[in-house]
Amino acid sequence: MRTASVSRDDLFAPAMLQLVDDAQGGARYWPGFVDADTARRWFEVLSAQADWRHLRRPMYDRVVDVPRLLANYPVDALPADLPLADMLARVRERVPAPFSSIGMNFYRDGQDSVAMHGDKLHTLRDGHPIALVSLGAPRRMLIRAVADHADRVAIDLMPGSLLVMSHAMQSTHEHGIPKARHAAPRISVVFRARPPVASLL
Template sequence: MQTLLFERDVQRIADDITGPITYQPDIVPPSLAATWFETLREQGRWHESSRMMYERLVGVPRLHGHYSVSDPALPEVLRHVLAFVRQHVDAPFNSIGLNFYRDEHDSVAPHNDKLHELVPHQPIALLSLGATRTMIIRRKKPPHLKTELELEAGSLLLMGWNAQLHYDHGIPKLPYPVGPRISVAFRVRPTRNAEGW
């Protein structure tokens, strides 16, 4: 598993056997994080989608977008973000996923990434921009230990490939107003799947 190149202020959420999962706040200067957020909000290729749940079609409670790193249409801002993340994480990222949580009503249910859509033993890096949102990280096996992690603007969450076997993660709805947030997720997909994810 590739790791953070710089370990300053890194919080370890899970150990190397079941994770690792690490969190590093303030990796991006506030003014730059704000600029990236505004640019992605305006220029991102945002989509709405639906999915079957409880035998009915429901809207996914957030906007999303996907880019291949090799896509000639990859926005310039994402090229800068990718270069920045690569200074901190040694991994051959080839896929960028975006999620736009517009307000407190947007969320993502607890889940783990599908391992067949990832290159084994490569990490997932998640850069947060905009408003702070809580991520719930929960161990799958008893005693189901749970961490509530505040993902701040300019922070980086790094999850090991094996963490998907042992933990679920999600962003719950909130009972109070909160501003918009964009997550930028970097993954290493098998070459045949890098396009369109």
Template sequence: MHQHSLFDADPQQPIRDAEGGVRYLPGVFDGEWSMRLFSALLEHAAWTSQQRMMYERLIEVPRRMAMYRLDRDTLPPMLADTAERIGELLRAPFNSVGLNLYRDGRDSVALHNDKLHNLAQGRPIAVLSLGATRRMTVRAKRAPHATWQLQLESGSLVVMSHSSQQHYDHGIPKAPGVVDPRISLAFRVRTD
């Protein structure tokens, strides 16, 4: 696996704050590693479907999910090594990873921010993308609601500071033309 430094891959930093803001790092993991990890997770992750209440009715969440505690769960192939490498790269003791499987462009996640009550203050959230390129929208919570669009390529990493979650929402909108799947891995330092 070829791994770049944080500054080798033409990083983009649309949002800056004292903790690092929001950074997009393309090509952190090479194509071969990304493809092998994608295949391993697609086959071996404990994917679940969930339902949520929305507009007073129960709806199917438009993606599949899996959650692992890195310090205690049995992990799919390659996941422990990937977590260790991202932790070393960002100097963060990640202990949790949430996986999302977007089966095609119909799957999505609405604009939201990560809930901070059980995340370690000052520690980043790192999202690794695998598979199909999808667009991430990042939008300021306050008017005039400045918005940024990031094209998340396979092997890329989005790093969001803890404090950015207080001021910005992020999401993956529907993309009708996308027919291939994407997996995202959101690494976090949890306190619970």
């Protein structure tokens, strides 16, 4: 396994790390996408004021808690008291894609997690990437090839960082945030380009 860990304060850190390669840009990571003060401000407002929901989901013959809080906003109805329009504008400067939905995850502590998965392709516009801004405490993400689980990379997602994953990668690779022994609260803000509603039916 490769481990990629870069801190914003590391003078020798590259501006961008290529974590996975493919014809659509693969997975690219910018550790210092926004400055520390901006990341702190965004975390404070979102943690306090977003519409966080605790979901339960059927799994086999049981109903289980989703082990993190979720909040979702379509980009054409962003609440004015949240910094999401500003975040979207900055993400679009770096990644010019037709993002239409913002999904957020709140990992309250090390027990919160997301299992290894590829994002659902039928809910994403073909060819457009997913962009993910991290806020709050660092958390480790694992990315692995579906065809060879030994082909994997661990990246410590720092507050103020941006991770961009290609559409193609959602079928060739899985990503997840494993549980951690100790972790302070973290938020990820995920920008996706959704297909028009009609094509979902």
